[in-house]
Amino acid sequence: MNSLQQRVPGLRRHDARTSTIRQHYYPEGGWGCVVVAVACLVQVLAHGLHTGYGAVLLFVLQRFGEERLAAAGWVGAFSMAVSLAASPLTIAICRRKSTRLTAVLGGLVTALGCLFTSFASQFHQLFFSYCTVIGLGVGMTRDSSALMVGQYFKRRREFVEIFVVSGSGLGITIMSLFVNGTVGAVGWRLGLQAVTGAVFVTFLLGTCYRSASLYHPQRRAILHLKNQKRKVKDKKTANKITKPFFDLTTLKSRTVQILLLSTSLSAVGLNTPLIYMAHEAKRDGVDASSLLLLQTYLGLAWVLGCLAFGSVVVQHSTECRIGRQYLCQASALLCGVAILGCTAVRGYGGYVLFVWVYGLFCGGYSYSLKMFTYEKVRARNFASTWGFIQCSQAIPIALGVPIAGYINISAGDKAGFYFSSTFVVIGSLTISLIDIHRRRRRQRHARKHHKTKRECSEDCRKNERRSSLPEEDVPLPIGITLQPSFFLELLEGMPKPELTCISEEGIADMDIPDHILEELELYGDITTCNQVENYLMLSEYENNLIGHTADPAEKRRRRSMLSTVEDRPSLRDSWRFFLHRHRSITTIDEASV
Structure with a gap:
């Protein structure tokens, strides 16, 4: 496919049309x-x-x-x-x-x-x-x-x-x-x-x-690529890794x-x-x-x-x-x-x-x-x-x-x-062992990050006293610590959602990596007869972030965003929002170089 990209000009594009092929x-x-x-x-x-x-x-x-x-x-x-x-x-x-x-x-x-x-x-x-x-x-x-x-x-x-x-x-x-x-x-x-x-x-x-x-x-484009692939002799075909017969x-x-x-x-x-x-x-x-x-x-x-x-x-x-x-x-x-x-x-x-x-x-x-x-x-x-x-x-x-x-x-x-x-x-x-396994994973996940709910709440109180700190340094008052590197690695390893006749797909329809499935098992099934929050982890994050936001207008804007379930963003958009919400830009003086 790399050789095809060099020989076929249409494959050098990276827009939405070529990405769905x-x-x-x-x-x-x-x-x-x-x-x-x-x-x-x-x-x-x-x-x-x-x-x-x-x-x-x-x-x-x-x-x-x-x-x-x-x-x-x-x-x-x-x-x-x-x-x-x-x-x-x-x-x-x-x-x-x-x-x-x-x-x-x-x-x-x-x-x-x-x-x-x-x-x-x-x-x-x-x-x-x-x-x-x-x-x-x-x-x-x-x-x-x-x-x-x-x-x-x-x-x-x-x-x-x-x-x-x-x-x-x-x-x-x-x-x-x-x-x-x-x-x-x-x-x-x-x-x-x-x-x-x-x-x-x-x-x-x-x-x-x-x-x-x-x-x-885009079936015609796919058939064209197949015909071109037969004509192009790929030098790396001998080292090509074949998939196992049984996927274990x-x-x-x-x-x-x-x-x-x-x-x-x-x-x-x-x-x-x-x-x-x-x-x-x-x-x-x-x-x-x-x-x-x-x-x-x-x-x-x-x-x-x-x-x-x-x-x-x-x-x-x-x-x-x-x-x-x-x-x-x-x-x-x-x-x-x-x-x-x-x-x-x-x-x-x-x-x-x-x-x-x-x-x-x-x-x-x-x-x-x-x-x-x-x-x-x-x-x-x-x-x-x-x-x-x-x-x-x-x-x-x-x-x-x-x-x-x-x-x-x-x-x-x-x-x-x-x-x-x-x-x-x-x-x-x-x-029922699935619930026990999920509960143990939550405990191991909390010990791995060395954060308990009490310690996290104490850190939040300390950060409230230090008003001179920038807003992006306020830790998240939830059971796990969400680092930007975690989301960057997650988004880099996340494949694109598979093409369907319906343009928008939720997290339940996305083909995500296997190691992410283990992380999603931490939150389990939702069984209730009341109103259900579909994205529980993100809702807790947003609610806690509202509590530590100083601007009242920002609080109202976030609450209105979470008030309707239909207008709620997808999981990937929410992760991007977390990453780029408080992006800081550091300027470098030319005299210091």
Whole structure:
């Protein structure tokens, strides 16, 4: 690129037009609406094979015998685990090669897995066809759709993910009805071949994925630069540093590590009702038509949970705001309580109540976990981090669900659900370690700067007595000391905000360096039912600065500036204001040189 700047005159400019060439463009609509619709259908058809395995389990036991119950649980759990374990690899391949090609191949592999399963005459063949082949295909189609949605949406990502995550709930309803209608009517082989035809649609849907760079406003300039780059021989290409295949930078964050631990513990028992609930209801005397209604209610409750939790996240009301961390923790905790209550369920009415409560909070947990991760690691690192979070659930699902099935068989009376609910509750409580980690970071941050609130207030009183000092020497009466060098280093290392169709972006939409994320974790989530100050650190600084300003007109000007939330400057503009507010100029006499 340096050689191109020397040869191409247009690149020597540094105005706003040329600076956006190297930035990613988020259309925030347009063809992105088609991508969202395709992603929802992929979730329904492909992921629905996993979330709706409870209906498939009944036909597996009908074909291979009731004595295969424990092994049939392994089939469903292993298929989920394979799709989750392959998530980091799928995301890395999509970033290096082609997202569309990965989606097309994933749809083809999923359809072949269903076809192989239809020809399975022995039980052990299911471990290859359903576990391995379908598991890999579902993982490829699901992760490629998530990456493609991330290319088109950034500011509206929370709103779009409501529909994408709801697709998994619709998959429970639609695929359960479809499998029951086809396999129940024409038999195992022909019924699964009909399912193969439906799943093959994901192969065609993958062709609808188009790169968001096609809609870049300066696409012609980008294509011209690519053509020039092919002609120019760069001498430094041999020393070029290649990016690692797996991006492990976010795993260094302690918050991400705690999140991985929490999700892995919750995954031990969270999906147990998805696999065993229909069979347990059948053992309690619920008829076949009612079992189908239970699967339908479970999927609809999932969708309702996504809509409810999504509306809380998307709404920007200053009167009531709930942190995503607490939404995720509360939904996981209530899922564990619902699974525990399933042990006392008897009769069709009790199962209806259970599937509505469990499906509601399970869908809410799936959405809030995804959005909480998105909030912590930002858009730039979300894809790789989400891949690792999904991978952390693979082994717990592969071991936890079959263990619960074995306990149900040996002890009876749904005793395995006690095991599952225990791990889900422990996983939800583990999220509280994020608050403990943030509190310790605050304490270490205060000790690092050797400033406590008492010492800082004493220094402020001393500076008030010395009126001859210039105003810029007054220290800031807050818990941390803000040095100008800190802001200079921060602004120099801060990349420019990525280009989007909306010109102004807040701090939540900016791709900032990883070490800055750790600093922002000091201030945590804001949860209140009163009016919320969106930029708490800056508001405290401004309020304290108002208290030490001698000019009354300056006080009124600052208070009026902070009175409205809509006219509040962005974070970067505020930092620049801090740096250049009291800039002093030192004159040098020529005689002294």
